[in-house]
Amino acid sequence: MDLFRQGLGLLIISALPFTRFVAAQIVVEGSGQYNINVTISGAEGVKATAVIQNDFKMHGAFNVSGADVAQFIAKGTLTAGGLSGTLSTAGGQLFSRTFTGDWRAATHQFTDAIVEAVTGSPGIATSKIVFVVQKTAQPREIKDLYLMDIDGGVVRPLTNDHSLNLGGKFDRTGNKIVLTSWKSGYPDTWVIDLAANNRTRVAFYPGLNSGGAFSPDGTRIALTLSKDGNTELYTIAATGGSPLRLTRTIGTEATPAWSPDGSRIAYISDDRGSPQIYLLPAAGGVAQRFNTNSSYTTEPAWSPDGRLLAYSVRTAGSNQIAVSDIATGRQNVLTISGINETPAWCRDSRHLVFSRGGKLYLIDSKTKKSVQIDNGLANCSEPNVSR
């Protein structure tokens, strides 16, 4: 399994003859779409069937088909406590499992179990998105943080402050969100605890406290502070305090993103005139510039498998999402036109969410196909997705 997740599985499996089911979890990845027929019965069965079919359409590796041409047949039954589901092929049953939660949550779990069984990579249907909604344009802009399922369902406001709330980012557990809020009048860093349903202000130094990102182990937050007279990168304890300064330039440092092993931080600096990505040891040390073939690169995001950096590159009048392989530097520009901003990786290191023109999108970095996430809200931006 580890080999598959690291991408090496592609080489090994594609060399095999076209026998899909050596074991339940082996299928050729990246070879196109799998035909799947999926139905869910029970009290909310019609709605649940629509939700799971949409999950597969959004994922992109599946084609929802009739039973006659399906390679995979998924059947679910909603129960009082969740859902029991089976996945089968012509060769027999691959799994029979139960999922707990309300019908919608259990349905997304069923999706992810199927995706993992078929592709060997984790599904993303149970992920949540935290994002920003601009509520009014006059006299002063108000932005609030919202939470929703990755398919746009179950939208819930997290702030309602008559102020700016920007840049929400999940910790690895998905239970906490760090954000920048102007609630006090000044830009402070706050942590929302979804389980406890509260929020705590963790950094309110003089000047700027922005761009916070949790370390993978959840103990530190990397962020921009200007308390020492210039905008620099620091880490602080996730509960506040113990600042560790990482940069010392005359320019502007912003948007830290941790490597998944916590050893390095990618961030942007305009110390050489325009914003560029740099990589730095998280404990402090020498920063190295990361080449993106662009003079204006912002918003680095490190893939969960550690191999890729996503970011946005600005050209005249547009902004595109690109991904680079960190080891080889090979670049893949995912979007073509418009102002595409704030890429964030899903847990499978394959899909990303981003915003364009006030709408949120999910994009498959392998096929470059994107789908709009329909959440019924206008003026959305800065999506971040839970692991």
Next chain:
Amino acid sequence: MKKHICLFAAALTISLTACSTDHKKIDGNGGVTGYETEALPDGGFAQHERIPGLNPDDADYGTLAAHVVHFDFDSFTVRVSERPKLEFIAKWLAANPGVKLVIAGHTDSRGTVQYNVALGERRALATRDYLLGLGADAAVLTTISYGKEHPARHGENEGAWAANRRAEFGVAR
């Protein structure tokens, strides 16, 4: 909510008063820490404090509206053309002792959200540093950034962009 802010401001005031004599400062956790023993950066930036009781949301940005400082694209350098405005502000501060100012940095709509938040702060800090160079008292100046979130003029054109790349002066009240 208002009550909450006032309580916090009161607490901050007390804390700052309590520790101002022995050169301590408030850390982000609300506790008091000593100065960190780290060198100033090459630019020799001065540390600064939030000003107790000065909430930027309540400041008067009208009085000094004629002296808004403008910047070039993706730049925080104070242009030669803007220096007379800052000389005016420095004289105004000298003529109004005790009056406190918040310097609010903004960017145009181009570029991404978080970088613009940081760039807006850098513009506010550059403005503040220029005023300190003219002899302004650091104790009456504080900075804030709104990034690209609060444009002075809506629109995607050179005129709006130029108007939005700015540092404004809010008088405490």
